[in-house]
Amino acid sequence: LDSRSTESWDQGHIPGAVHLPTALIAEQAERLLDREVPVVTYCWGPGCNGAARAALALAERGYRVKEMLGGFEYWVREGFAYETWEGGGQRAADPLTAPVDAPNCGC
Template sequence: MDLAPEIAAARDHFARRLAVETDCSDVHAALESGAPGFVLIDTRNQEAWDQGHVRGAIHMPKPDMPARIPAEFAPGTAFVVYCWGPGCNGATRAGLIISELGYAVKEMIGGFEYWAREGLPVDAVDASGAHVDATRDVDPLTGPLPKAGVRISCAC
């Protein structure tokens, strides 16, 4: 039995996914580098943003994107978008909007849910409008627990 067609199909499938998806760990590493090569956008509504968002993200709900992106970002800007989490397709919809505007875009799989559950830096907006640290402890079901203050990478 010739498995070459199935192997090629699998390779093509995973290559297509990696072309349009990234994960929380890779986004965090890129942000920590100081030169991530993309603009990170939180696509959720104001209430969700205020409750908690990825430190370093900008807030841009989907309805605002068609006007704001071309006005605020030069052609050639790359984006990473996220929404609540795996049960939400808001980031997928945002990716479609941004790509239709002619920009490169990737979706951060896991969304804000997995960012927060992995103990990555989270800001919230308090009653005065100030950004405050809202980082949570690592959920042992979603990420390796840090040891002696050092974050452990899953090395995936």
């Protein structure tokens, strides 16, 4: 669940994500989300608490929730595909945020 504004969503989001800004959770969560499916929230990045606020709002309504640490920023920086209003994209992984010569970080 992408909890950011429409402008931010259009700028880039994770493929398959549901767009539901935090301010609209009370009004639209029931219509957009299945209570049987755990929800993972994200916002811009580690400097933003939007995903935490969205997770709290959903948990208070009985949803099972997890927060994606790093947000959209680290999704892109680690080389995962993303979508924008213009179409899809993908960048090479930033070697300071993702392993270069290993299949995973080993943690």
